[in-house]
Amino acid sequence: MPVFAISLMSIMAMVGATIALGMDTRSGHQLQLAADASALGGATVFLNHASPKADERLKAAKEEASTLATNNSNYELRDLDVAAVTEDAYGQHTRLSVELEFKPVNYFSKFAGKSATTPMRRRSVAVATWGFPLCILTLEERNAGMRIKDQGMLDATNCIVWTNSDSSQAMRFSGGSATARAFCAVGEVDQDIRAGVEPEPESGCQPLPDPLEGYDLPVSGLCDSVSVDIVRIGSTRLTPGLYCGGLTIRARNVTLEPGVYIFRGGGLKIDARGSLTAEGVTFIFDDRTGQIDIKSGSELKITAPAQGETAGIAFAQINLSKNWKRQMRIRGKIDVEGVIYMPSYDIKVTQGGGGRTKSPYLQIVSNTLEVSNQGRLAIDFDMTETDLPLVIKPRREARLVE
Secondary structure (H helix, E strand, O other): OOHHHHHHHHHHHHHHHHHHHHHHOOOHHHHHHHHHHHHHHHHHHHOOOOOOOHHHHHHHHHHHHHHHHHHOOOEEEEEEEEEOEEEEEEEEEEEEEEEEOOOOOOHHHHHHHHOOOOEEEEEEEEEEEEEEEEEEEEEOOOOOEEEEEEEEEEEEEEEEEEOOOOOOEEEEEOOOOEEEEEEOOOEEEEEEEOEEEEEEOOOOOOOOOOOOOOOOOOOOOOOOEEEEOOOOOOEEEEOEEEEEEEEOOOOOOOOEEEEEEEEEEOEEEEOOOOOOEEOOOOOEEEOOOEEEEOOOOOOOEEOOOOOOOOEEEEEEEEEOOOOOOOOEOOOOOEEEEEEEEEEEEEEEEEOOOOOOOOOOOOOEEEEEEOOOOEEEEEEEEOHHHOOOEEEEEEEOEEEEEE
16 A cells, blocks of 8 residues: 555656746746747837837837736846947847746646746847948949049938958049938948038948839830921820830920830930920830930939839839940930939939939949049938839848847
8 A cells, every 4th residue: 555655646747847847838938928029019119110210210129028028927128228329331130128027827847856936038139230222333343433533422321331242442432422321332331522421321231132123014015106306396295005116305395194115226315405204104115225314404303103013113223234235325414313223324413413302212223333533412201202112122120139
């Protein structure tokens, strides 16, 4: 009988220990899930909060993490640490650490030789990156990707300027002025003392992928118009379609009806004193001969569509060959609201050309970019001032790291 009693006690102890360990394991797992949800929830609020101010988004992130951590009355928040925001060319970063404590009421734990109220702690860490909006990306990999010279001016205060060139002169500032939220080059930066650049450009950055690589639209094979040359005096209105041989504007007061204008076998040319207004319009360049020339004394005002398959796109290139480079020369006045996606084009804003007012929304992806000889490119980048969708979205990421 005593042997049986001892055996029974041993069995009960083993069963109790097994149950205790199982309950502790389950409680630990649930506690870790709660800590992960708190840290990740706070990091997500840092990204999605409406305020552009880092300190306000940081405060909201801390409040959200604390609220999530204390929602379960079984858990006690032992530590909540939200790191100060750091900033680099990519954007703003923060780190949230949450530690929760749980005191399980586990009566079986006595069989395992533990106190029934031994506290259990779990920690979770999340990081968040609030990326700055991209306004200029040049894709050239070997030669200079961007040049500012001869009293050229680039103003992109609220967005970042990036070049993928790994050249020793990836970004060249030999004169003029340039401002942006950040400048970043894969290669080196060549800056002359005569150039005013703010902030100081960073070198050694990672190359960015083409954000719209593979962009395409179905294009019919039949031409709606052939080598159109507008020279008449008075107002002229054109309609969307496939313009084979290109479009030349030599007259004032030419207006394009909203829609998509596709250029094949020719480009777009606006001669001196020519003016073109295009509201709700996308220009598509379909092959290798699509040169663009906005001459001195001319004007182009284009706003991309707010809806539809080309929403937010003002200029785009399709069926591209990366080995065949083209020119987009801007010597006249040009105001663009939307995206200029011309990955095989070398864009030159020169001889006093460019915008005289800041565009509320302009994103450029090109092979290279040059602003020179009193050319001016100004981007305000304020999405509250436009009805267009943001096409190239900044990096916004929240993830658990431990």
